[in-house]
């Protein structure tokens with residue numbers, strides 16, 4: 496008989512959860528990529544039933560007793576860490592009573608519905624009335640988790656997204672960015688020349704798909720354990736054993752599919768190479784939202800910001816779509832690196848993007864802490880658009896506080912992950928360059944898997960072992976800082992000539 500029966504029961508429980516989630520993830524992928532429209536109602540019902548099963552399996556598991564018993568069993572260091580991660584998840588869950596968790600689901604359902612209508616009518620008041628109860632629930636959740644863990648409200652929310660992140664660590668990083676970034680945006684805009692040429696289509700979807708498959712293989716994606724499909728909004732889904740990646744193909748432009756695949760390839764690579772031996776267990780989980788995003792940005796914003804990358808891309812595009820002046824490597828770089836501050840976050844260039852995050856960060860902190868109420872958001876938003884982006888705010892809320900889904904879904908404290916991910920990606924790439932003397936040559940010849948080869952043992956196969964600072968120290972030798980991102984963005988104008 497095993498001398499770790501409680502731990503064995505915990506492992507079996509998490510494996511079953513993982514297996515059920517596997518099927519749930521495949522059903523979601525299918526819903527977004529290939530499901531016939533008339534199957535929607537039956538699919539929603541089937542996925543709902545699976546969600547209930549998952550919840551019941553979780554609630555019936557006696558996790559608390561097993562965790563208590565496992566603590567006195569003879570476990571090795573990895574197993575102990577696995578138990579600690581299980582305990583952390585349970586503590587976060589227990590801090591929120593079922594009635595409050597239920598109110599969260601109900602209020603965010605109502606907010607999502609009002610959001611859709613308010614976007615059509617450009618009506619803030621309608622939305623605010625439906626959103627207010629959700630904000631109140633989020634405040635209560637943050638307070639309860641905070642009391643449980645001895646944390647402030649915002650730190651309590653970060654704990655669910657970015658374990659270990661504290662506002663005291665985050666705030667100086669954000670303040671630094673707001674100091675050095677706006678002048679760099681202005682300088683890059685001055686330095687950039689005439690509008691680059693836009694490639695002219697049509698670009699057959701089959702050719703684009705073949706190109707994206709080629710890119711993914713070069714980036715280290717394993718097609719034996721994953722696939723690429725078409726969808727409306729690029730995403731990475733599935734499970735590490737079977738990663739489902741999707742991008743958007745439009746025949747009039749190459750860039751949506753191309754840039755979508757570059758981004759998702761980072762998420763997918765991380766997902767495919769989480770520690771194999773621990774799959775199904777919390778230790779094999781990705782550590783945090785920012786570390787995940789950092790992998791995507793290492794490909795999309797770091798590798799693809801090397802002129803050598805576009806030197807490799809240029810002949811690949813000519814071969815598939817015919818030669819045209821827009822496929823000149825310098826033109827391709829300029830086209831994908833145009834700095835044009837705008838009002839919409841998801842359309843922002845790499846330089847102005849962090850400022851969109853700072854804006855949201857300031858507002859969500861004030862809202863969660865009760866310094867402002869929902870009716871104050873549009874005015875504060877407009878002020879921040881002027882102050883941070885130097886733009887006149889839009890007349891329409893769809894280009895203002897109604898543009899993102901995060902707050903509507905009750906996701907507060909998530910936005911900083913995008914900025915931390917950008918910093919981490921720059922830092923990772925700086926280390927890739929340091930450790931790979933022939934990187935330029937490798938990238939120019941299309942051997943991009945060298946980046947995946949560097950990330951795999953240092954980040955991907957480490958799973959949830961370390962928090963963000965420790966993970967970066969392990970991979971690069973230094974904890975997180977904004978230095979590498981500042982250095983990279985400072986050089987933005989130099990390839991514009």
Ligand SMILES: [Zn+2]
Pocket residue numbers: 758762788791
């Ligand atoms: Zn992403």
